[in-house]
Amino acid sequence: MRKKIILDEERMHIVLERLCFQLVEQHGDFTNSVLIGLQPRGAALAERLVKMLRSKGVSHLPLGLLDITFFRDDFRRRDAPLQPNQTKIDFLVEGKRVIFIDDVLYTGRSVRAALDAIHSFGRPADIELLTLIERRFSRKLPIYPNYCGHSVDSIDSERVLVEWKEVHGKDQISIIPHEST
Amino acid sequence: MSQLSTDHLLGIKDLTPEDIQLIFKTADQFKEVINRPIKKVPSLRDITIANLFFENSTRTKLSFELAEKRLSADVLNFSASGSSLSKGETLIDTANNILAMKVDMIVMRHPNPGAAEFLSRRVKATIINAGDGTHEHPTQALLDAFSIRERLGDLSGKKVAVVGDILHSRVALSNVFCLQKAGAEVMLCGPRTLMPLHAESLGVKVSYRLEEALEWCDVANMLRVQKERMDKGYFPSIREYAMQYGLTMKKLKAASRDIVIMHPGPINRGVEITSEVADSDYSIILNQVENGVAIRMAVLYLLANT
Structure with missing residues (x-):
């Protein structure tokens, strides 16, 4: 099966703009809110959103990166341990409104691990989830996004690939067969 | 993965x-x-x-x-x-x-x-x-090398002197293997009685003078004098060892560059290292523990x- 483009650069930009406005609608000037990008792939989305929100006049925007490797529920169920990524949270989340940011929501297991992991940095007032792509009908846990860029129907043998201008040279989201990754 | x-x-x-x-x-x-x-x-x-x-x-x-x-x-x-x-x-x-x-x-x-x-x-x-x-003692060697990497940024090309009782030290042997595999150069330094025969066969430099080792190295790992082995007469007295191989601020300052000082613990203060050196900014002993x-x-x- 060939690569199928779901969102091209123009449509992706519209979606990102909408997500920014939804965040501003809910969080105003972000005085008590923090953005947490889930490593590894939520980081690029989180950084892009911060850039866009800054251009809309939101100046106070704490951003952290959270790695969930040590909190996963599949340790010892894989052939080899996963290599952890950097966690970089320079603030406490105690009493804050936390927004988790990830590019693709699939089984929900990463978000479950993130819910555990964030408590190492304090007890948040509440936690919301923003995902750029939601893969419908594939959740293994009762986890749903508060802010969703786009929903897609895909089967397990497929993969959703999110590309960023900063890293891959273009903004684009596509579905590809798993074998070709 | x-x-x-x-x-x-x-x-x-x-x-x-x-x-x-x-x-x-x-x-x-x-x-x-x-x-x-x-x-x-x-x-x-x-x-x-x-x-x-x-x-x-x-x-x-x-x-x-x-x-x-x-x-x-x-x-x-x-x-x-x-x-x-x-x-x-x-x-x-x-x-x-x-x-x-x-x-x-x-x-x-x-x-x-x-x-x-x-x-x-x-x-x-x-x-x-x-x-x-x-x-x-593999985890000790790994944490030593990790601590050097943390302080100096990289291990490759760095010169590390391991000083003291090399003969009885598992830390010394693991250090040699680990530092070499991470790309560093190693010198072993100590009294002849506490230096294994054919130490050079490990691919390391060997010195019997602390001053020479300090002039050569970027990092000095000062091993503990194992007092429990003193009765076998490897050296005449603790005082003499301290004079020859004990690291003092004077010897450290005499070297032409800043040297990072390590010690695997427990420290015999005043024997292999003086308190002044162990508690100085040159020392990363507590970083090693962390x-x-x-x-x-x-x-x-x-x-x-x-």
Whole structure:
């Protein structure tokens, strides 16, 4: 099966703009809110959103990166341990409104691990989830996004690939067969 | 996804340079974890680890135990005193009895060289060597190299002098293997009586003068003088050793560049190193202790999956 483009650069930009406005609608000037990008792939989305929100006049925007490797529920169920990524949270989340940011929501297991992991940095007032792509009908846990860029129907043998201008040279989201990754 | 090339950690000799870099990269993240407000992660929550210490230890035992607890493992502690060893039980029987209680990993310190390797061939558990006689002490070498990497940025091309009782030191041997595999140059320095024969065959430089070693090195790892071995007459007196091989601020300042000072502990203040040096900004002794927990967490995490 060939690569199928779901969102091209123009449509992706519209979606990102909408997500920014939804965040501003809910969080105003972000005085008590923090953005947490889930490593590894939520980081690029989180950084892009911060850039866009800054251009809309939101100046106070704490951003952290959270790695969930040590909190996963599949340790010892894989052939080899996963290599952890950097966690970089320079603030406490105690009493804050936390927004988790990830590019693709699939089984929900990463978000479950993130819910555990964030408590190492304090007890948040509440936690919301923003995902750029939601893969419908594939959740293994009762986890749903508060802010969703786009929903897609895909089967397990497929993969959703999110590309960023900063890293891959273009903004684009596509579905590809798993074998070709 | 990456994995160590070995199922046990018996010595640095068995590790590849890639293994060492993988342990360092993993330890970087664990170092971040142990500096969080809540320092515990659930990775090893379904794993039981037995710490078998057939020889005295404070630092290594506490460090392993803390690393295990920070990873949420269940921990059993065993020390030789007050055990059935005095009733004549063999090492394999002791280990198998503990394993019958469904233990997954064994961390062992033993006075006999090769004890960890011996056990790894005979019992079904992952073995981590926490020091076997005068042979190896792999986690100490890893944390030493990790601490140098942290202070100097990189190990490749760095010159490290290991000073003191080389003959009896498992730390020295593991340090040589580890530093060489990480790309550093090593010099061994100590009295002739405490230098193994053919030390050069390890591919290291050998010096019998501390001043010469200090002039050469970027890092000096000052080993402990093992006072318990003094009765065998390896050197005339502690005072004479301190004069010849003790690191003082005067000797340190006489070297042409700033040297990073390390010590695996426990320190004999005023013998191999003066308090003035040990407590100075040149010293990274307490960083070594902190990094020890991160390194041991990384080793346990990477081996628990096998």
